[in-house]
Amino acid sequence: MAFGLLVANQGALAACDPENALYEDDFEFLDVSWGAADDSILVDDGALVIKGSGGVVNLETKTAGAAICVDVSVAEAPNVADSPAGLVFWWQDWKNYYSVFVWADGWIEVRRMSDGKSKTLFTQEAGALNPGAGAVNSLELTLQPxxxxxxxxxxxxxxxKVKRPKDGGAVGLYGISPDDAPATFTFDTFIVNER
Known part of the structure; x- marks a missing residue:
């Protein structure tokens, strides 16, 4: 299964420089580096859209250290408390990666998947989040060793604290929604700079 994240650019993100980016995408179309579009992962109106639960990883973003920026939105969610969107980083495969989740009701969580076992590193309320379905939040993640x-x-x-994989990893986008209340997530202005 792939995972997805909603992202949009608000221009105040200092660590990401589109002029010197390892990878930059404004989602005018779905580049082949994201894989093939289908009914659940596609590009629409200048954003990568994930419908339901799923995600994608871009292998062109593989790096040992990075500054990652993206604008994320839980565009539609009948159940916002159970519909997080996020960013996958240091991805090696779907059994080994880290993820950042944003909930439209104001929470952030960071998890590590190791050998298929999920561990929550922290969950916290974040006053800087714009709450509510449809709100856009700009995420910036700076990865050091x-x-x-x-x-x-x-x-x-x-x-x-994180533990970087020996050869680093790729970056991706992720969305999760309950089966009985599918959500739609959007991502925009995705930038990865090598550090």
Whole structure:
């Protein structure tokens, strides 16, 4: 299964430089580096859209250290408390990666998947989040060899310990929604700079 994240650019993200990006996408179309479009992952109106639960990884973003920026929106969600959108980083495969989740009701969570087992690193309320379905939140994640710093809407949320895979990993987008109340997630202005 692939995963997805909603993202849009608000221009205040200092670590990401589109002029010197390892990878940049404004989603005018679905580039082949994201894979093939289908009914659940597609590009619409200048955004990558994930419908239901799923995600995608872009293998052109593989790096050992990076600054990652994206605008994320839980565009439609009958159940916002159970419909997070996020960013996947240091992805090696779907059994080994980290993820950042944003909930439209104001929460952020960081998880690590290792050998198919999920561990929550932290969950916290984030006053910098724009709450509600349809609200856009700009995420900025700076990856160092042993730690990462997460900012939302140009406000630092937390610095936390991570363990970088030996060869680094790729970046992707992720959305999860309940089966009985499918959500739609959008991502825009995705930038990855090598550090």
């Amino acid at each position: 042993k730690d990462a710093t997460l900012s939302v809407n140009a406000t630092e949320v937390r610095r936390f």
